[in-house]
Amino acid sequence: MLHARGTPMAVLAFxxxxxxxxxxxxxxxxxxxxxxxxxxxxxxxxxxxxxxVIAACAASGVLIAALSLLITPHLxxxxxxxxxxxxxCGMAVGAAALRDVGPVIAxxxxxxxxxxxxxxxxxxxxxxxxxxGLAGFYLNSEVLAEIAAPLFIWxxxxxxxxxxxIMATAVLLCQSRIAVFVIGCGLLFGWRAPRAVKLxxxxxxxxxxxxxVLFIGAEKYLTGMTRVMYWGAAMLSIVPGGRGLAxxxxxxxxxxxxxxxxxxxxxxxxxxxxxxxxxxxxxxxxRRSGGLxxxxxxxxxxxxAVFSFPMHLPATGFLAAVxxxxxxxxxAGVRRAGFESGMEGRSxxxxxxxxxxxxxWWDGLSGGDVPARPAYPEHASDHSxxxxxxx
Numbered sequence: 001m002l003h004a005r006g007t008p009m010a011v012l013a014f015x016x017x018x019x020x021x022x023x024x025x026x027x028x029x030x031x032x033x034x035x036x037x038x039x040x041x042x043x044x045x046x047x048x049x050x051x052x053v054i055a056a057c058a059a060s061g062v063l064i065a066a067l068s069l070l071i072t073p074h075l076x077x078x079x080x081x082x083x084x085x086x087x088x089c090g091m092a093v094g095a096a097a098l099r100d101v102g103p104v105i106a107x108x109x110x111x112x113x114x115x116x117x118x119x120x121x122x123x124x125x126x127x128x129x130x131x132x133g134l135a136g137f138y139l140n141s142e143v144l145a146e147i148a149a150p151l152f153i154w155x156x157x158x159x160x161x162x163x164x165x166i167m168a169t170a171v172l173l174c175q176s177r178i179a180v181f182v183i184g185c186g187l188l189f190g191w192r193a194p195r196a197v198k199l200x201x202x203x204x205x206x207x208x209x210x211x212x213v214l215f216i217g218a219e220k221y222l223t224g225m226t227r228v229m230y231w232g233a234a235m236l237s238i239v240p241g242g243r244g245l246a247x248x249x250x251x252x253x254x255x256x257x258x259x260x261x262x263x264x265x266x267x268x269x270x271x272x273x274x275x276x277x278x279x280x281x282x283x284x285x286x287r288r289s290g291g292l293x294x295x296x297x298x299x300x301x302x303x304x305a306v307f308s309f310p311m312h313l314p315a316t317g318f319l320a321a322v323x324x325x326x327x328x329x330x331x332a333g334v335r336r337a338g339f340e341s342g343m344e345g346r347s348x349x350x351x352x353x354x355x356x357x358x359x360x361w362w363d364g365l366s367g368g369d370v371p372a373r374p375a376y377p378e379h380a381s382d383h384s385x386x387x388x389x390x391x
Contacts, residue, residue, distance in 0.1 A: 008239075009094055009322075010107040012039035016318045020137035022130055028139045032314030036087045039094075046097030046325065054328040056282055057277045058089055064274030065245055072244025072270075081312075082246045088311070088321040095325030102158065103293060104322055109151045109163045112315070115144055116170045118185020123173060134173050138315070145176035146308055147315045150300035153186030157293035177224075178307050181205060186300040190292050227307070228263045234265045242272030258311055263305040266312075281324065290327045298323045 012035065019031035028370040047055075065082055072078040095101060115136020118128040129136055138144040152167035171179045182206045188198055237243065237251075246269050260266040267275040282302050286295070301310055301320045310316035 007103070008042045008044065009039070009098065010103045011034070012043060012106040013104045013318070013322070014111040015039070016315055017108045018114055018178060020129070027135055028131075028135075028143075029314055032318075033084060033087065036091060036314065036318060040087070040090045043091075043094035043123045044097040046093055046095070046329070048324070049096040049329045050093065051284075051288075051328050051330050052279055056283055057284070059093070061271070061274065061277035061281075062086065062089060064242075064271055064277065067156035067273055068242055068244040068274070070244075071242075072246055074246040074249055075245075077249050078244060079244030082315070084312070084314075088317050091318055091321035092325030092328070095322040096329050098326055101322060101326040105151070105154055105294075105297070105319070106160070106163070108315070108319060108322075109155060109160075109167065112144075112147055112151060112170070113163070114144040116148070116166050116173075119144065119170065119173055139313075141175050142178070142308075143313060143315075145171050145174035145179035146182070146304055146310060146313075147319065148174075149176075149179035149182040149200055150186065150297045150304070150316070150319060152183055153190075153300045154293045156187070157190050157296050178304065181307070182303045185303045186296040189299045190296045208213035229258070230261050231265055233262045234262070234269045238265075238269050238272070240272050242270055242274060245270050259309040263309050263311045266309065279330075285324055285327045288327060294327060295322055299326060 015035040016032050016039075019035045021027045021031045024030070062082075062085055065085055069075060069078045069082065095104070098104065117139055118136040119134040121128050121143075122134055134141045135144045138147070148167040148170035152164055152171065155161075155163035155167060171183065185202075188201055188205070191198065193201075234248070248260055248266060252258065260269065264279065267278055271278070282298075282305075285298065286302075297319070301316065301323065304310040304316065305320075310320060
């Protein structure tokens with residue numbers, strides 16, 4: 001059943017935004033993953049609503065990731081990454097059952113707002129959360145900024161000005177160059193301007209980012225060059241068959257080096273050619289229709305995945321999964337053209353229909369509550385009128 005407001009998932013989103021357990025290792029991240037694991041039992045399932053081709057790509061990617069555990073030098077780390085991957089896929093399936101993803105993203109935003117408030121108080125000398133940095137219930141200021149940036153994009157294009165101001169405050173406090181770049185990408189995506197003007201602005205934004213990495217402060221220079229070094233090492237280590245999940249963490253067992261700082265490169269490094277299944281999903285999703293706010297926020301998350309590691313962190317991973325699932329729902333126009341026109345793409349349409357039937361079977365087997373319904377209710381009245389006229 002498509003849920004109009006998605007209350008269970010909105011509650012889960014707020015929990016993901018706020019979960020924190022002081023005094024334990026990874027106290028800012030593991031409780032958020034736990035919340036998602038518990039949430040799998042309460043959120044609606046949207047197997048029948050997912051586009052079957054995108055679902056097949058995700059399933060193939062997960063299967064290859066699981067097989068890569070046979071060659072990884074860090075088995076337990078790889079198993080943990082696989083568990084996180086499955087959790088995010090579950091969140092995407094849940095989001096596909098929503099008619100409106102707005103309440104879910106708003107709930108996540110308000111959860112993050114608590115950390116922003118704690119960071120503001122800490123900026124003025126009030127220590128709220130017992131760890132260094134302006135981060136609230138997050139690992140550090142960079143992590144807080146990188147969840148605030150795509151949420152700002154969504155709030156801005158949704159005209160939720162209070163949330164926009166709160167997320168902008170987080171980015172300003174944290175002084176994250178990646179967050180500023182992400183916001184620039186999201187705003188440019190929604191800006192109605194000629195393509196040439198947009199491309200010029202993107203080039204200027206890239207030049208400003210490189211300048212920021214190279215010339216703004218010694219600390220910023222060092223962190224920027226460190227990322228470039230990671231990227232170079234990762235590119236030199238890529239092999240066609242992949243090196244297995246968590247290979248990078250095993251090869252770089254030092255603090256703050258467990259990630260490549262580019263989810264795109266890390267996927268290519270650890271899964272090899274199998275990463276194509278995951279990398280194809282954003283391309284297919286962005287070619288589809290959807291709300292401006294959701295698509296712009298998705299652009300922001302994709303930009304983060306190029307220069308950082310949002311899919312390895314619970315809050316940004318949750319947001320990416322929710323946006324992917326919501327935007328990857330079946331579209332009437334696509335299936336109608338594939339299955340009813342009979343003009344072209346007949347083999348692809350048959351494959352997609354077979355996948356759709358498989359998802360329907362699995363949803364019924366797993367106790368899904370999606371009732372059988374016409375694929376295109378919006379066209380039902382047209383067909384009825386046509387039949388009456390023919391009679």
